[in-house]
Amino acid sequence: MKIIIDNVVFDYNIGCRILKLKYETSPFPELEDIWDDIVPMTFVDIAIELTNIEQRRVGINHLGLERLKDEVNPTLVSSQSLEKETMWVNSEGELVVKNYTDIYELYKVDGTKWATGVAGKGGNLVVDVFYVKCKDTSTNREYYIWIDPRSVQRTNDKNDSPRFGRSLLPDIEKHINPIQCIAWTIQTDIEEGGIDYLIRQGDCILIKTKPKFQKGEVRHLTEKEYRELLRFES
Amino acid sequence: MTKEEKTPIEVWKELGIDHCVASFSCGGDSMNEMEFTYHNKSGGEIPEAKSELDYYFEDEIYNKVDFYVNSDGNYMGENGTVHIVLEEDDEEPYFSYDKSATSEWYEVYSTKLSFPVSEKTFRLFLDKISSLSGSYSNDFEINYKVDCIITLEEQILMKELVDVVCSQGGDWEAETDGEYSDDTFNYELEDWNLLSEKTENTLYFIVSKGYYEYRDSDD
Numbered sequence: 001m002k003i004i005i006d007n008v009v010f011d012y013n014i015g016c017r018i019l020k021l022k023y024e025t026s027p028f029p030e031l032e033d034i035w036d037d038i039v040p041m042t043f044v045d046i047a048i049e050l051t052n053i054e055q056r057r058v059g060i061n062h063l064g065l066e067r068l069k070d071e072v073n074p075t076l077v078s079s080q081s082l083e084k085e086t087m088w089v090n091s092e093g094e095l096v097v098k099n100y101t102d103i104y105e106l107y108k109v110d111g112t113k114w115a116t117g118v119a120g121k122g123g124n125l126v127v128d129v130f131y132v133k134c135k136d137t138s139t140n141r142e143y144y145i146w147i148d149p150r151s152v153q154r155t156n157d158k159n160d161s162p163r164f165g166r167s168l169l170p171d172i173e174k175h176i177n178p179i180q181c182i183a184w185t186i187q188t189d190i191e192e193g194g195i196d197y198l199i200r201q202g203d204c205i206l207i208k209t210k211p212k213f214q215k216g217e218v219r220h221l222t223e224k225e226y227r228e229l230l231r232f233e234s
Numbered sequence: 235m236t237k238e239e240k241t242p243i244e245v246w247k248e249l250g251i252d253h254c255v256a257s258f259s260c261g262g263d264s265m266n267e268m269e270f271t272y273h274n275k276s277g278g279e280i281p282e283a284k285s286e287l288d289y290y291f292e293d294e295i296y297n298k299v300d301f302y303v304n305s306d307g308n309y310m311g312e313n314g315t316v317h318i319v320l321e322e323d324d325e326e327p328y329f330s331y332d333k334s335a336t337s338e339w340y341e342v343y344s345t346k347l348s349f350p351v352s353e354k355t356f357r358l359f360l361d362k363i364s365s366l367s368g369s370y371s372n373d374f375e376i377n378y379k380v381d382c383i384i385t386l387e388e389q390i391l392m393k394e395l396v397d398v399v400c401s402q403g404g405d406w407e408a409e410t411d412g413e414y415s416d417d418t419f420n421y422e423l424e425d426w427n428l429l430s431e432k433t434e435n436t437l438y439f440i441v442s443k444g445y446y447e448y449r450d451s452d453d
Contacts, residue, residue, distance in 0.1 A: 001385055
């Protein structure tokens with residue numbers, strides 16, 4: 001027996017547990033008797049048991065960000081805000097200046113909350129996971145974007161010694177901040193110094209280059225670039 | 235005697251060539267190698283002419299003849315010959331080129347086939363399935379209308395229907411002299427709601443097959 005959810009096929013047992021995430025009451029008469037006994041899938045279950053990416057998408061979608069956040073119990077590492085000014089078109093079609101405060105929060109999730117293994121050094125090492133929380137200014141929707149803390153740190157610390165390689169510094173979260181993290185989520189092959197300004201519309205970034213820009217390796221934006229070059233957002 | 239010293243027409247005459255046949259094939263956006271053979275009046279081949287004249291015709295033929303190399307999924311290419319003769323009736327003798335070729339086309343033919351089914355199969359498709367399509371390999375894809383439970387019995391009903399569609403669809407032949415391309419059998423369930431003529435407990439499939447067809451080529 002199979003269960004179809006959002007046009008994706010699940011085996012019966014897993015399907016019942018995903019249905020429990022999607023519906024408050026049994027959507028099918030056949031499941032009414034057992035509905036209360038069905039245990040909804042957790043984030044860890046989805047991450048470990050669902051290897052099919054379509055199934056995982058459906059699972060995460062119905063788990064929802066709030067439940068995910070509750071399960072992994074993230075710790076707020078630090079918070080920063082930026083005062084921004086941008087141009088919006090109002091309902092009358094007029095161009096207006098919009099001032100607002102953009103808040104960025106860096107969170108840490110204990111690695112053992114989302115994967116199997118033990119924290120710390122050793123064979124089955126599970127590292128902590130970090131994400132930056134931000135808000136889409138036009139839709140007010142919140143986003144949680146995974147970041148690689150070591151890469152964030154290396155992007156912004158030009159004196160960082162390559163001898164550390166990709167290994168994490170102790171207390172890596174003390175070496176990075178939320179603005180560096182949100183900047184890191186944007187990548188470009190324009191070398192530093194070659195960007196005139198940035199425009200962001202949702203997750204689409206437009207880069208206006210200076211007349212004499214150089215192209216190089218794909219890299220992440222630095223905190224300095226994000227703070228100084230982001231001109232318009234919506 | 236070198237090709238620099240004498241014109242192609244002079245070489246042609248000296249070697250007693252009556253006509254040249256250029257065999258070609260093209261398609262897939264490119265020309266394949268072209269082969270030139272030179273013949274006397276009685277049809278005998280003059281092999282020594284190749285080293286004297288191939289260099290000339292290899293370029294010149296493209297100025298005089300159109301070859302259609304660009305395939306587009308429907309038109310595949312063409313192959314044939316170009317008959318080259320020396321025309322001497324006019325004041326200035328010149329080579330004339332006459333292409334004779336066959337072009338290859340890939341055409342897809344479709345038909346609608348109806349399949350009477352049980353009430354149970356009929357309800358399964360109308361209530362739960364929005365589309366079903368598949369190909370020669372019997373793999374099929376299903377899109378579901380709603381969240382639902384599919385029982386083992388329903389899975390078997392689907393498979394049985396697909397087997398019948400593949401069997402009857404496989405037997406259907408399009409009205410063409412073309413050559414059936416074995417791997418091009420496709421079927422797709424017709425949307426019941428969009429059908430203008432339909433019968434209860436009957437499902438309709440569009441069955442398609444691809445054929446290679448050959449036609450005389452235009453010059």
